[in-house]
Amino acid sequence: MFLNPKPIYDAAAEFDNLPGIGPRAALRFAYWLVTQPKEKIRRFAQALLALSEGVTRCSVCGAWSETPICSICSDTKRDKSVLCVVATNQDLRVIEESAAYKGIYHVLGGLLDPIEGVTPETLAISQLTKRLMSSESGISEIILAFDPDVRGDTTALFLIKKLEPLELNVSRLARGLPNGAQLEYADGATVASALANRKNTVN
Numbered sequence: 001m002f003l004n005p006k007p008i009y010d011a012a013a014e015f016d017n018l019p020g021i022g023p024r025a026a027l028r029f030a031y032w033l034v035t036q037p038k039e040k041i042r043r044f045a046q047a048l049l050a051l052s053e054g055v056t057r058c059s060v061c062g063a064w065s066e067t068p069i070c071s072i073c074s075d076t077k078r079d080k081s082v083l084c085v086v087a088t089n090q091d092l093r094v095i096e097e098s099a100a101y102k103g104i105y106h107v108l109g110g111l112l113d114p115i116e117g118v119t120p121e122t123l124a125i126s127q128l129t130k131r132l133m134s135s136e137s138g139i140s141e142i143i144l145a146f147d148p149d150v151r152g153d154t155t156a157l158f159l160i161k162k163l164e165p166l167e168l169n170v171s172r173l174a175r176g177l178p179n180g181a182q183l184e185y186a187d188g189a190t191v192a193s194a195l196a197n198r199k200n201t202v203n
């Protein structure tokens with residue numbers, strides 16, 4: 001029986017752990033990488049290491065950052081009175097790329113999904129309320145920028161109720177986003193229009 005050298009299996013096993021990659025594709029990556037120049041593989045390995053050693057969560061908004069406070073939170077030109085709550089860093093990136101938003105962010109780290117075990121405690125919700133209740137927050141408007149699906153709706157309803165006592169202006173992205181769409185894959189113009197037409201959540 002033919003066996004590959006162990007390093008090929010070891011590398012393939014790591015690729016197999018990546019989201020959306022099956023065992024065949026994982027093995028194909030390993031076969032391809034083994035043909036590449038040593039220097040290229042070294043750079044690849046170093047880039048992976050830098051991910052775990054050089055990236056941290058911003059202590060204010062929870063976004064991935066190379067510094068303890070991210071470039072958006074430390075930017076004096078951003079409007080600190082408007083806070084956009086997003087599920088993930090990818091969603092933050094999409095909104096930034098739309099160039100339609102100049103406020104600040106809060107990254108929850110996911111959307112509520114009790115069946116999958118994602119509860120309020122596993123998301124950065126207590127950090128959000130703490131942030132809003134802090135006397136120097138200065139935040140008067142909240143934009144909930146979640147995917148227009150069940151998890152997005154569940155999370156929005158939960159937060160609207162939770163934030164009610166703070167009497168802030170809370171809005172949600174307009175349904176410029178098609179139902180079931182993922183913010184991550186929306187183009188800049190769609191995101192910009194969803195932001196511009198955001199709906200106030202007060203009935």
Ligand SMILES: [Zn+2]
Binds near residue numbers: 059062
């Ligand atoms: Zn930040």
